[in-house]
Amino acid sequence: MVYILLVLLTVLTIDIYAQTSFTAQSSASVTLLDILRLVKTEDMNFGRLANGSVGSVSLSTSGERIVNGITAIGESGWKPARFDVSGTPDYEYYISLPNEITLEKDGNQLVVENLVAKASSATENGLKGVVTSNAFFTVGGKLVISSPNFTPGNYHASFEVSVGYN
Numbered sequence: 001m002v003y004i005l006l007v008l009l010t011v012l013t014i015d016i017y018a019q020t021s022f023t024a025q026s027s028a029s030v031t032l033l034d035i036l037r038l039v040k041t042e043d044m045n046f047g048r049l050a051n052g053s054v055g056s057v058s059l060s061t062s063g064e065r066i067v068n069g070i071t072a073i074g075e076s077g078w079k080p081a082r083f084d085v086s087g088t089p090d091y092e093y094y095i096s097l098p099n100e101i102t103l104e105k106d107g108n109q110l111v112v113e114n115l116v117a118k119a120s121s122a123t124e125n126g127l128k129g130v131v132t133s134n135a136f137f138t139v140g141g142k143l144v145i146s147s148p149n150f151t152p153g154n155y156h157a158s159f160e161v162s163v164g165y166n
Contacts, residue, residue: 036087038163041136044101044112046143047078051152059140061118061125070145080138085119085163087131092166095119095127095137103143103155110155115141117161128166 046057047065055069057078065078085093101112119129119137129137139161 033088033091033165034086036085036093036131036163036165038161039084039086040081041084042079042082042138044081044139044141045077045079047076048073049145051150052148053145054148055145057143057145058114059143061116061138061140063138080140081161082136082138083161083163085129085131085135085137087165089131089133091131093129093131093163094166095129096162096164097127097139098159098161101141101157101159103157105153105155106151108151108155110143110145110150112141112143112157115139129163 044059046059049057049067050071050073053070055067057068057070057072058066059078059080060066061080063079065072087093095117097115097117099113100115103110103112116125117127117137117139118125120135121130121132122128129135
C-alpha cells in the first residue's frame with residue numbers, strides 16, 4: 001500500500017512547465033508609386049456676356065452652359081477647365097478645389113462659386129478619380145454677375161487645384 005501511495009505521489013508531483021515567451025515572424029514591405037503629375041490643358045471660360053444685367057452663368061464639368069438673367073453672346077467659346085493626371089495606373093486620387101475664384105479687372109471683381117470637378121474615370125461630379133493611361137478631370141462653376149454696371153472687358157483670375165493619392 002505504501003508502494004501505491006509513493007507511485008501516486010510521484011505521478012502527482014510531476015513538474016508542469018508554463019511557456020513564458022513566444023516568437024513570431026513578420027515581414028515588411030512598401031509600394032512606391034509614381035509621382036502624381038497634374039497639367040492644365042484648358043482654362044475655364046464662361047464665354048461672352050452682355051453687360052447691363054444681374055444674373056449668373058453656370059458652367060458644368062461636361063461643358064454645358066446655363067445662363068440666368070443675363071444675355072450670352074455667341075454659340076461657342078465656353079468650356080470648363082481641364083487638367084490631365086498621370087501617375088501609377090489604377091490608384092485612386094483626390095481633387096482639391098478652391099472655395100471660389102475671384103476674377104478681376106481694374107478693381108472690379110466677379111466671383112465664381114460652387115466649383116465642381118468630374119474625373120474622367122467617374123460617372124458623376126466628385127472629388128475622386130482613378131489614374132488611367134489618359135486620366136483627366138474638368139472643373140466647372142457658377143459665375144455671379146452681381147451688378148449691371150461692371151466695367152466692360154476681360155476679367156481674369158488664376159486659381160490652384162491639387163491632387164494626391166488616396
